[in-house]
Amino acid sequence: MISFEQALMAVRQRATPQPDVMLAADAALGHVLAEDLIATDSLPGFDNAAMDGFALSAAHLALPLGAPIALHGVQAAGDARLTLGAAACRIMTGAMVPDGTATVVPVEEATVHIAADGTQTFVLNTPANAGMHIRRAGEDVCAGSCIFSAGTRLLPQHRMLLAALGITQVNVRASVAVAVLCTGSELVEAGAPLVDGFIRNSNGPYLCAALSMMGAAIALYRSVPDSAKAYVDAVREAERAGSRIILSTGAVSMGVHDFVPEALRALGAEVVFHKLQMRPGKPTLFAVLPSGALLFGLPGNPMSCAVGARFFVQAVLRQMQGLPPELPLRAVLQAPVRKKPGWTLIQKAALAVSDDAQLQLRVLVGQESFRIQPFALANAWAVLPESDTTLEAGRVLDCYPLQPAQSEWPCAPASA
Numbered sequence: 150m151i152s153f154e155q156a157l158m159a160v161r162q163r164a165t166p167q168p169d170v171m172l173a174a175d176a177a178l179g180h181v182l183a184e185d186l187i188a189t190d191s192l193p194g195f196d197n198a199a200m201d202g203f204a205l206s207a208a209h210l211a212l213p214l215g216a217p218i219a220l221h222g223v224q225a226a227g228d229a230r231l232t233l234g235a236a237a238c239r240i241m242t243g244a245m246v247p248d249g250t251a252t253v254v255p256v257e258e259a260t261v262h263i264a265a266d267g268t269q270t271f272v273l274n275t276p277a278n279a280g281m282h283i284r285r286a287g288e289d290v291c292a293g294s295c296i297f298s299a300g301t302r303l304l305p306q307h308r309m310l311l312a313a314l315g316i317t318q319v320n321v322r323a324s325v326a327v328a329v330l331c332t333g334s335e336l337v338e339a340g341a342p343l344v345d346g347f348i349r350n351s352n353g354p355y356l357c358a359a360l361s362m363m364g365a366a367i368a369l370y371r372s373v374p375d376s377a378k379a380y381v382d383a384v385r386e387a388e389r390a391g392s393r394i395i396l397s398t399g400a401v402s403m404g405v406h407d408f409v410p411e412a413l414r415a416l417g418a419e420v421v422f423h424k425l426q427m428r429p430g431k432p433t434l435f436a437v438l439p440s441g442a443l444l445f446g447l448p449g450n451p452m453s454c455a456v457g458a459r460f461f462v463q464a465v466l467r468q469m470q471g472l473p474p475e476l477p478l479r480a481v482l483q484a485p486v487r488k489k490p491g492w493t494l495i496q497k498a499a500l501a502v503s504d505d506a507q508l509q510l511r512v513l514v515g516q517e518s519f520r521i522q523p524f525a526l527a528n529a530w531a532v533l534p535e536s537d538t539t540l541e542a543g544r545v546l547d548c549y550p551l552q553p554a555q556s557e558w559p560c561a562p563a564s565a
């Protein structure tokens with residue numbers, strides 16, 4: 150049996166990056182950039198006013214404080230650029246800075262006088278300096294610079310910059326088509342009546358929900374009765390549907406209906422591993438089909454299935470999306486935990502932040518692999534290392550949010 154870490158390495162080694170695809174900016178949300186993205190325009194695109202106020206020339210600035218300055222015209226956002234003459238002009242936030250402008254004075258810093266004949270002047274309340282309250286062209290983004298590097302997952306904050314720069318198409322890694330096949334003659338789908346001895350299929354809906362949050366596309370979803378033949382047919386259908394990853398649940402343990410290894414032999418698959426020193430999820434199987442599709446045989450117990458998806462499928466998806474291996478969070482264990490050595494335990498856990506900004510970890514009660522309710526109360530998986538027996542309170546452990554983070558958290562250097 151291989152270890153949890155060896156299994157993670159083995160699945161990563163078999164994953165190859167997805168091809169690039171050009172997508173419209175909206176459709177690309179959640180996808181990972183396949184190449185650096187270069188700005189073709191600058192932001193701002195032109196010098197513009199940062200405040201509502203007055204555009205003054207250098208000659209106006211040279212006047213003594215309190216000298217009246219002639220005021221003529223308005224430069225509003227969207228107007229063609231004016232040229233300042235002898236008079237200053239009113240200017241609105243976002244308006245082009247008129248030719249000949251030395252500075253912008255906010256409306257609050259000047260007092261306007263309107264004469265009986267309608268002519269307007271103003272005086273400055275405080276001395277003004279050159280170059281104030283002007284947003285310079287290119288101050289935010291310089292045309293030709295890289296705005297996002299390859300490997301960036303496009304999220305709403307990126308969408309804003311793409312829109313501002315007028316970038317409508319981006320080159321991203323194609324999303325990964327995944328099939329979900331749930332084995333078990335005891336399974337009943339949503340809405341169907343439950344008869345004695347049957348259970349509702351909870352793994353299938355869970356996997357579909359978790360996979361879509363990981364950026365995968367569900368290519369096929371099937372319930373499969375307990376027969377090797379039905380399984381082989383479903384795997385073939387998944388391949389025809391373009392699946393690059395096929396997940397099956399159930400039928401990989403030691404029961405008489407645990408036919409997945411036999412079905413994989415019939416399919417000519419290479420079984421990379423079957424069984425590992427991890428709980429829950431000991432019977433997990435990983436194989437490569439002749440088509441190159443990766444197949445995970447996840448055990449049917451709901452927590453075994455969830456751990457397999459969260460750790461192994463997620464690791465493969467990241468690799469296929471061109472992302473580096475996920476970094477764990479590190480949290481302080483709140484109460485001691487005992488375990489058998491020789492097994493990596495993946496435990497449902499609750500993470501909380503203490504008043505002194507410490508990430509604290511509590512292992513939840515109800516770790517049995519059939520128990521779904523504690524999972525719904527958890528927000529993280531804690532990884533209890535293989536070699537340990539007793540883990541004391543205060544021990545720092547690796548843990549992972551139940552839902553993988555959308556943004557990458559770089560490691561901050563340890564504070565001195």
Ligand code: AMP
Pocket residue numbers: 331332333335336348349350351352353398399400401402404448449450451
């Ligand atoms: P298996 O791995 O097929 O031996 O199944 C192990 C346990 O998980 C059994 O109690 C199954 O009834 C249960 N199980 C299998 N598939 C599912 C599923 N899709 N949803 C919920 N429970 C399941």
Ligand code: MG
Pocket residue numbers: 332333334399400406449
């Ligand atoms: Mg079964």
